[in-house]
Amino acid sequence: MRSTFLPFCRPSISEEDIAAIGDVLRSGWITTGPKVVELEDLVAARTGAKHAIAATSGTALMHLTLQAMGIGAGDEVVGPSMTWVSTPNMVELLGGRNIFVDVDRDTLLVTADAIAAAITPRTKLVIPVHYAGAPVDLDAIRAVCSARGVAMLEDAAHAIGTQYKGREIGGDDSAIFSLHPIKNITSGEGGVLTTNDAELAARVRRLRFHGLAVDANDRRQQGRSPQAEVQEPGFKQNLPDMNAILAVRQMPRLDAFIARRDAIVGIYRTRLAEVDGIVPLDDPVWSHKHARHLFVVRVDERACGMDRVAVMDGLKTRNIGTGIHFLAAHGQKWYRENRPEWVGNLPNTEWNSARICTLPCFPEMTEDDACDVVDAIKETLAGARSTVAGGIR
Ligand SMILES: *Cc1c(COP(=O)(O)O)cnc(C)c1O
Numbered sequence: 380m381r382s383t384f385l386p387f388c389r390p391s392i393s394e395e396d397i398a399a400i401g402d403v404l405r406s407g408w409i410t411t412g413p414k415v416v417e418l419e420d421l422v423a424a425r426t427g428a429k430h431a432i433a434a435t436s437g438t439a440l441m442h443l444t445l446q447a448m449g450i451g452a453g454d455e456v457v458g459p460s461m462t463w464v465s466t467p468n469m470v471e472l473l474g475g476r477n478i479f480v481d482v483d484r485d486t487l488l489v490t491a492d493a494i495a496a497a498i499t500p501r502t503k504l505v506i507p508v509h510y511a512g513a514p515v516d517l518d519a520i521r522a523v524c525s526a527r528g529v530a531m532l533e534d535a536a537h538a539i540g541t542q543y544k545g546r547e548i549g550g551d552d553s554a555i556f557s558l559h560p561i562k563n564i565t566s567g568e569g570g571v572l573t574t575n576d577a578e579l580a581a582r583v584r585r586l587r588f589h590g591l592a593v594d595a596n597d598r599r600q601q602g603r604s605p606q607a608e609v610q611e612p613g614f615k616q617n618l619p620d621m622n623a624i625l626a627v628r629q630m631p632r633l634d635a636f637i638a639r640r641d642a643i644v645g646i647y648r649t650r651l652a653e654v655d656g657i658v659p660l661d662d663p664v665w666s667h668k669h670a671r672h673l674f675v676v677r678v679d680e681r682a683c684g685m686d687r688v689a690v691m692d693g694l695k696t697r698n699i700g701t702g703i704h705f706l707a708a709h710g711q712k713w714y715r716e717n718r719p720e721w722v723g724n725l726p727n728t729e730w731n732s733a734r735i736c737t738l739p740c741f742p743e744m745t746e747d748d749a750c751d752v753v754d755a756i757k758e759t760l761a762g763a764r765s766t767v768a769g770g771i772r
Pocket residue numbers: 435436437438439462463465466508534536537556557558559569570
C-alpha cells in the first residue's frame with residue numbers, strides 16, 4: 380500500500396511560478412493590471428477568439444454573461460443537470476428557469492436532439508458543457524440553436540486546450556473557462572470568457588467592474604481613467620494581477636500538462652480493462668482533442684459487488700483520493716424541493732450521478748501512481764468479493 384496520500388488532483392506550481400507571484404507583489408500593483416491583460420491576450424491567441432475577458436471565477440463570468448445577455452424573469456435556459464451547480468444557480472438567481480436535458484449515458488455530453496426537444500418559444504439560451512475535457516458535438520448543437528434563433532454559451536470550464544474537429548474550443552462561439560485550482564490550468568481562482576461578439580465583450584467588461592465605461596485604452600494602463608462613469612450598475616469581479624500571473628505562467632505549459640494527463644489516462648484505460656464493474660466514460664465519436672481534465676469511472680455495483688461509497692472508502696483507506704463530478708444539480712436539496720419536476724425524468728443523468736467517481740489524474744502523477752490506484756481498486760473489490768463469497772458459504 381502507498382505510504383503517502385495521492386489526491387485526485389493537484390495543481391502544478393513551479394518555483395518560478397512562486398517567484399513570479401512574488402514579483403507581482405513587489406511591483407506595487409497587485410490588482411487588475413498588465414498581468415490580466417497578458418492573460419486575456421494569451422487566451423485570445425490560443426483560442427482564436429477576438430475577445431477574452433478574465434474575472435474572479437468561471438461562476439462570476441457566468442453571472443456577468445447571463446446578465447449581459449439579458450437573461451431574466453421567465454427566460455428558459457437549456458442545459459444539463461450533470462454539471463457543476465454554479466451554472467444552474469446563476470440562472471435561478473437571475474430569475475430564469477433551468478430546462479434540464481439528459482446527457483448521453485457514456486460520454487455525459489448533451490446531444491443536439493435532446494436540446495432541440497427542450498427548446499420552446501421562451502428559450503433564450505443553450506449552455507452545453509464540454510464534460511471532463513471532451514467537446515460536445517458543436518456543429519450539431521450550433522445548427523439547432525441557429526435554426527431556432529436561440530443563443531449558445533459554452534461551459535468550457537473543463538475545456539481549456541480541448542479541440543473539436545481541429546478547432547480550439549472558445550474560438551468560434553462564446554465560451555467560459557475556469558481557472559479554479561482543480562482545472563487544467565489555474566490562477567488560484569479565476570476564469571476567462573472568450574467571444575467574437577464585441578458588444579457582449581464590452582458589456583461583460585463593464586459589468587465586471589461596477590458598470591464603469593471602459594475603452595480599449597483602459598486595458599493598456601494600470602487602473603482606469605478616474606473620470607469613467609457608471610453606464611449601468613455593475614458588479615466587482617475583476618481578477619487581481621497576483622492571480623493572473625499564475626495562469627500567464629501556466630498557459631505555455633498547457634499542452635505539456637494535457638500530454639501528461641493523456642498518458643495517465645492511457646494507463647488507466649489499459650489496466651482497468653481487466654476490472655469488471657469499473658467503467659470509464661467513452662470518448663466522443665467525432666474528431667476531437669480531449670483535454671483529459673477529469674478521469675471519470677462508473678462503479679457498477681451489479682458487476683463489481685460494491686457500491687460507489689464503499690469503493691471510495693476502500694480507496695481512501697489505501698491512501699487514494701477520489702471525487703464526484705458531479706452529483707446531478709436537479710437531485711440536490713434546493714432543486715429537489717423547489718424544482719421537483721425534474722426528479723425521475725433524466726434517467727442517464729440519474730444513473731451516472733449515483734455511480735460516477737473521479738480517479739486521480741494530474742500532470743505530476745507518475746505511472747506508478749496510476750498503477751497504485753488500479754491496484755487499490757482491485758484490492759478493495761477483492762475484499763467485497765470475499766465478503767460476498769463468505770456470506771454465501
Ligand atoms: C469549475 C466549474 C465551473 C465554475 O468554475 P469556477 O471557476 O469554479 O467558478 C462551471 N462549470 C463546470 C462544469 C465546472 O466544473
